[in-house]
Every structure is written in structure tokens, then in C-alpha cells.
Amino acid sequence: MIYKFYQLHIFPHLLNQVMQVPSLMDKRRELLLAVSGEVLEIGFGTGLNLAFYQNVDTVFALEPNPDIFHLAAKRVHAAPFEVQHILAGAEKLPFADESLDHVVSTWTLCSIADIETALEEIYRVLKPTGTFHLVEHVQHNENRKIKQLQHLLTPIQKKVADGCHLDRHMQKLLEDAQFECFETQYFDAEGIPKIGQRMLLARARKLS
Ligand SMILES: C[S@@+](CC[C@H](N)C(=O)[O-])C[C@H]1O[C@@H](n2cnc3c(N)ncnc32)[C@H](O)[C@@H]1O
Incomplete structure (x- = not known):
């Protein structure tokens, strides 16, 4: 019961x-x-990316957790484009095959339970000329x-941070899913504990 309360009422605010x-x-x-243009953002969270889109018409804000999406309301209303x-x-994207130019993920791939299926889905919905834009914390x-x-603490991290894995090798997962990264930048983010x-x-396109 305490854990449920944490997940529903505390974690979304911490995340924000x-x-x-x-x-x-x-x-x-x-x-x-x-x-x-049109962009699909997976794991939209509390809408923190909205302020940075300069030239989009529609953001499809895919977020499975309504308690988290609820905290995005003000940002969604203030957006000068459709959200x-x-x-x-x-893991199951409600979009047609090869229908999107852009898919965005910011610190979401770590939290997806079935990452292989999700990457297959992103591959499926992207146009052959489309781009997958991502920034993620990764295995060091x-x-x-x-x-x-990271391996040792991932089981605990998954409990306290809604399924988040500390130890995913994102570039390898992308390559295994038939993506080719044409821009990759590894960095250590300031203000974040060393473990994450x-x-x-990265920006990735479909291997043809
Ligand atoms: C660390 S948060 C990042 C939120 C947001 N992208 C940001 O940059 O602030 C991870 C997000 O992934 C979402 N998530 C968890 N499982 C998911 C899934 N299977 N598919 C899509 N999003 C998922 C969570 O609900 C949460 O909003």
C-alpha cells in the first residue's frame, strides 16, 4: 500500500x-x-520537451502513466501547436507502418519493460527516410x-524509479534493431549521480 502511494503520488512529482x-x-x-512537422514522442512524461520544439505542427504525446501525464497539463495548454x-x-504503437518522419525519446528507453519490441515498433512506424532522435542514460x-x-543496483532502481534500468547498452540495442546511428555523442551529465x-x-535511421 505504501509502495502504491509512492508510485501514484510521490514518484510523478520527483520525476518532474x-x-x-x-x-x-x-x-x-x-x-x-x-x-x-509531426512527431511521436514516446514516454512523454510531464511535457518537459514542449518548450524546445521550434518548428512542429503536432506532437503525439505517448505516455502510459496517466498520473505522470496529469502533471503535463499546464505545459500542454501553453504549447503553440497541437499536442x-x-x-x-x-511496445504497441497505434500508428500505420512507415507513417512518421520523427520519433523522439528522452530518457524513456531505460524504463520500457520490453525494449526489443518497442524498438521494433519504432522501426515499423518510421518512414524509410525518418529519424529516431534520442537522449538516454546508458551503461558505462x-x-x-x-x-x-549499474548491474548490481538496477533491480533496486527499477523499484524506486518506475522500471528504470541503469545498465542498458542503448547503441547496441539500436543496432540489433536494425538502426544505424549517424550522430552519436557520449557525455557525462552535470548534476547527476555517477551511477546514471x-x-x-544520438540520431538514428533505419538500415535499408
Ligand atoms: C524517466 S521518465 C522520462 C520522461 C520524459 N521523456 C522526460 O524526458 O522528462 C520515463 C518515462 O517513460 C514512461 N514509460 C514507462 N514505460 C513505458 C513504455 N512501455 N512505453 C512508453 N513509455 C513508458 C514513463 O511513464 C515515464 O514518463
């Missing part, structure tokens, strides 16, 4: 605060400048100690 760390907000800006909430997980492959700690500080900003 933590995800506004200035170094993360800077990366949102950098990632989203290149996005235009459509879709109550769904990324350059630091063995942190990597080991290693990040990847």
Missing part, C-alpha cells in the same frame, strides 16, 4: 523535478532543434566499476 536538471534541459534543446495524448506504451562501458554497480551520469545523444 529530477528531469529539470539544467544539464538535461540543455540536451533537450540540442536534440529537438532539428525536429519539425495529442495517447495513453499507451511503446568505459568504467568497469560503474558498470558493475553517462549519457548518449
Whole structure:
């Protein structure tokens, strides 16, 4: 019962605060400048990306947790473009094959239970010329100690942070799902504990 209360009434607010760390907000800006037209954002969260879209017409805001989406209300109303909430997980996307130019994920791939199926779905709905834009925390492959700690602490992290895995090798998962990263930038985000500080900003297209 206490855990349920935490999940419903505490975690969404914690998420909203933590995800506004200035170094993360800077990366949102950098990632989203290149996005235009219609965009599908998976794991929309509390709407923190909305302020950084410069040239979009519609954001399909896919978010499976209504308690989290609820906290996005003010940002959604203030957006100067259409925002459509879709109550769904990324494992089953309600879009036709090859129908989207842009899919965005910001710190969402870590939380998706069936990541392989979600990546298959993103691949399916992207046009052959489409782009998957992402920024995610990742497994630290350059630091063995942190990597080991990430493996050790992921079961606890999944409990306290709504399914979040600390130890996903995102670039490999993308390549296994037949994506090719044409832009990759690894960095350590300021203001984030070392265990989750290693990040990847990438743009990926479908391998033909
Ligand atoms: C760490 S939060 C990031 C939120 C937001 N993208 C941001 O940048 O602030 C992870 C988000 O992924 C969502 N999520 C969890 N499982 C998911 C799934 N299977 N499909 C899509 N989103 C999911 C969570 O509800 C949460 O909003």
C-alpha cells in the first residue's frame, strides 16, 4: 500500500523535478532543434520537451502513466501547436507502418519493460527516410566499476524509479534493431549521480 502511494503520488512529482536538471534541459534543446512537422514522442512524461520544439505542427504525446501525464497539463495548454495524448506504451504503437518522419525519446528507453519490441515498433512506424532522435542514460562501458554497480543496483532502481534500468547498452540495442546511428555523442551529465551520469545523444535511421 505504501509502495502504491509512492508510485501514484510521490514518484510523478520527483520525476518532474529530477528531469529539470539544467544539464538535461540543455540536451533537450540540442536534440529537438532539428525536429519539425509531426512527431511521436514516446514516454512523454510531464511535457518537459514542449518548450524546445521550434518548428512542429503536432506532437503525439505517448505516455502510459496517466498520473505522470496529469502533471503535463499546464505545459500542454501553453504549447503553440497541437499536442495529442495517447495513453499507451511503446511496445504497441497505434500508428500505420512507415507513417512518421520523427520519433523522439528522452530518457524513456531505460524504463520500457520490453525494449526489443518497442524498438521494433519504432522501426515499423518510421518512414524509410525518418529519424529516431534520442537522449538516454546508458551503461558505462568505459568504467568497469560503474558498470558493475549499474548491474548490481538496477533491480533496486527499477523499484524506486518506475522500471528504470541503469545498465542498458542503448547503441547496441539500436543496432540489433536494425538502426544505424549517424550522430552519436557520449557525455557525462552535470548534476547527476555517477551511477546514471553517462549519457548518449544520438540520431538514428533505419538500415535499408
Ligand atoms: C524517466 S521518465 C522520462 C520522461 C520524459 N521523456 C522526460 O524526458 O522528462 C520515463 C518515462 O517513460 C514512461 N514509460 C514507462 N514505460 C513505458 C513504455 N512501455 N512505453 C512508453 N513509455 C513508458 C514513463 O511513464 C515515464 O514518463
